[in-house]
Structure formats: structure tokens, C-alpha cells
Amino acid sequence: MKKIDIKDLKGNAVSLFDDKWCLITAGVGENYNTMTASWGAMGELWNKDVCFCFIRPQRYTYEFTEKNELFTLSFFGEEYRKALSFCGTKSGRDFDKAKETGLTPMEIDGSVSFEESEIVIVLRKVAYQDINPEGFLDKAIDGNCYPQKDYHRMYIGEVVSCYVK
Numbered sequence: 001m002k003k004i005d006i007k008d009l010k011g012n013a014v015s016l017f018d019d020k021w022c023l024i025t026a027g028v029g030e031n032y033n034t035m036t037a038s039w040g041a042m043g044e045l046w047n048k049d050v051c052f053c054f055i056r057p058q059r060y061t062y063e064f065t066e067k068n069e070l071f072t073l074s075f076f077g078e079e080y081r082k083a084l085s086f087c088g089t090k091s092g093r094d095f096d097k098a099k100e101t102g103l104t105p106m107e108i109d110g111s112v113s114f115e116e117s118e119i120v121i122v123l124r125k126v127a128y129q130d131i132n133p134e135g136f137l138d139k140a141i142d143g144n145c146y147p148q149k150d151y152h153r154m155y156i157g158e159v160v161s162c163y164v165k
């Protein structure tokens with residue numbers, strides 16, 4: 001993969017998350033987990049290039065984003081939609097997701113991504129915030145997105161590096 005400045009990343013950030021989806025991966029070596037995500041953002045905060053992602057506390061991946069300083073966002077071509085669907089509906093507690101999908105884990109700047117990725121963003125956690133429903137001005141969000149009251153933890157990650165194929 002080729003290392004680039006994230007400002008040179010092609011594509012639309014909204015579409016990258018909402019249409020393409022990504023894998024959020026955290027851990028080291030074989031001790032990692034990955035899950036599909038389509039809610040997230042990229043931008044600028046605190047004079048840093050950042051990505052935001054949102055992980056519900058019951059996800060197995062949450063245990064890894066909690067324990068590790070680094071995590072990655074990996075984006076794939078359309079041919080991996082099935083693999084991403086698997087990683088977004090099954091838990092790493094029950095399945096070896098790499099084995100089941102054929103994705104090949106790889107070490108990248110101290111974290112983990114997959115060889116099949118088109119884009120990899122390595123992030124260092126700089127802040128987290130739990131979604132507080134008291135802050136919802138659009139009251140429909142709570143019922144629509146949180147019927148089980150399982151509010152996401154938002155992680156803000158500073159971009160460590162960005163790679164494209």
C-alpha cells in the first residue's frame with residue numbers, strides 16, 4: 001500500500017462511511033477484533049486530522065478499542081461486501097472472522113488491518129465520549145436508534161497514517 005496524506009484521500013467521507021462501510025479493528029498481533037461500521041466521520045478537531053467512530057458497549061470490538069491506544073478503519077472494494085456483512089452481523093466472540101471471510105490480517109503501524117483493504121486509516125485514540133440522550137434535540141433519535149438504550153461510545157482518533165492501494 002502507498003502512504004498518503006489523508007488530505008489527499010479521494011472520495012467523499014459521507015459516502016465512504018454510509019455507502020462503502022468500513023471495518024473498525026483494534027488489537028495487536030493475533031489478539032485483535034474487527035467489526036463493520038457505517039456511522040462515522042472524518043474532519044478536523046483540536047488542530048488534528050481526526051476520524052470519529054461510534055461503538056456500542058456490547059460489541060466484542062469495544063473491549064479491544066478500550067484496551068488499545070490504536071485502532072484502524074479499513075475500507076474495501078464492493079467485492080468484499082459479503083465479508084463486511086458477516087463482520088457486521090456476527091461477533092468475534094463466536095467466530096474467527098478472518099477465517100470465515102477469507103480476509104487476511106496484517107500488522108500496520110502497531111495495529112491491525114487486512115491485506116484486501118483499499119484504504120487504511122490508522123488512528124490513535126485521543127478522546128471518547130458516551131452518547132448522552134439528554135443532548136438529543138431531535139427526540140426521534142433515541143427511539144429510532146436506541147430502543148435498547150445501548151448508547152454508543154464515540155471515539156475520536158487522531159490520524160497516525162493513511163494508506164491506499
Ligand SMILES: Cc1cc2nc3c(=O)[nH]c(=O)nc-3n(C[C@H](O)[C@H](O)[C@H](O)COP(=O)(O)O)c2cc1C
Nearest residue numbers: 036037038039055056059060061088089090091092
Ligand atoms: C452496515 C453495518 C454498519 C454497522 N455500524 C455499526 C456502528 O457504527 N457501530 C456499532 O456499534 N455497530 C455497528 N454495526 C454492528 C456491528 O458491526 C455488529 O454488531 C458486529 O457483529 C459486532 O461484532 P463484534 O461483537 O465482533 O464486535 C454495524 C453493522 C452493519 C452490518
